[in-house]
Amino acid sequence: xxxxxxxxxxPNRTVQVGVVLLGGLTELLDVAPIDxxxxxxxxxxxxxxxxxxxxxxxxxxxxxxFHWVTETGxxxxxxxxxxxxxxxxxxxxDTCPVLDIVLIGAHNTGYNPTNTELSFIRKVYDGCSAFxxxxxxxxxxxxxxxxxxxxxxxxxxxxxxYRQQAPGTNWVEKRWVSDGxxxxxxxxxxxxDMVAAFQREVWGGKSLTAEDSLxxxxxxxxxxxxxxxxxxxxxxxx
Numbered sequence: 001x002x003x004x005x006x007x008x009x010x011p012n013r014t015v016q017v018g019v020v021l022l023g024g025l026t027e028l029l030d031v032a033p034i035d036x037x038x039x040x041x042x043x044x045x046x047x048x049x050x051x052x053x054x055x056x057x058x059x060x061x062x063x064x065x066f067h068w069v070t071e072t073g074x075x076x077x078x079x080x081x082x083x084x085x086x087x088x089x090x091x092x093x094d095t096c097p098v099l100d101i102v103l104i105g106a107h108n109t110g111y112n113p114t115n116t117e118l119s120f121i122r123k124v125y126d127g128c129s130a131f132x133x134x135x136x137x138x139x140x141x142x143x144x145x146x147x148x149x150x151x152x153x154x155x156x157x158x159x160x161x162y163r164q165q166a167p168g169t170n171w172v173e174k175r176w177v178s179d180g181x182x183x184x185x186x187x188x189x190x191x192x193d194m195v196a197a198f199q200r201e202v203w204g205g206k207s208l209t210a211e212d213s214l215x216x217x218x219x220x221x222x223x224x225x226x227x228x229x230x231x232x233x234x235x236x237x238x
Contacts, residue, residue, distance in 0.1 A: 018099040030105025060214035106136030134191030
């Protein structure tokens with residue numbers, strides 16, 4: 001008997017979501033959008049009274065398991081997230097399961113990902129259904145050789161440098177852009193725009209009203225903005 005293919009939009013099992021933290025210092029705001037995924041889970045939604053979140057919206061919940069992945073699976077000797085935050089890893093590169101959704105943020109300037117880290121990034125990219133980068137997190141798949149022939153974006157002020165470093169990639173000046181399973185965003189809070197857009201595409205359903213769509217309902221009550229993907233709402237240009 002053939003196994004039904006996995007479809008992220010209509011998953012037939014628990015979705016495995018992972019944040020990959022490199023040996024450098026990851027920016028907290030880059031990985032914070034992971035909470036938008038957590039808000040879609042039954043664990044988060046079920047405790048709310050039906051008067052706050054209607055049963056037909058709760059039924060759209062998605063079972064997810066979250067992984068915080070470092071090379072060793074242990075807390076490093078220094079904080080691994082900015083602003084003095086330390087994340088307790090759940091998995092090492094060796095113990096991490098196959099991830100369906102991968103999120104990676106920027107590492108600190110001057111840190112060079114190791115060959116082991118880059119090899120792991122290639123592995124999780126090959127096995128996942130969605131690979132999301134926020135801000136300078138784009139440098140990791142760039143260095144791993146994943147971006148050749150892809151359309152991608154990153155922090156606006158760094159795009160010209162990326163065009164020189166990787167001319168085989170189509171670099172666009174957008175808040176976020178998707179190319180197949182690769183989703184990339186501009187700096188910091190643009191990652192929230194990207195994850196919100198990703199959720200609308202994957203789980204938004206035919207209806208994009210807050211009355212019928214859990215994704216839209218949560219975006220509304222959470223105050224998630226819908227900003228112009230081409231930065232037309234910004235009154236400055238680099």
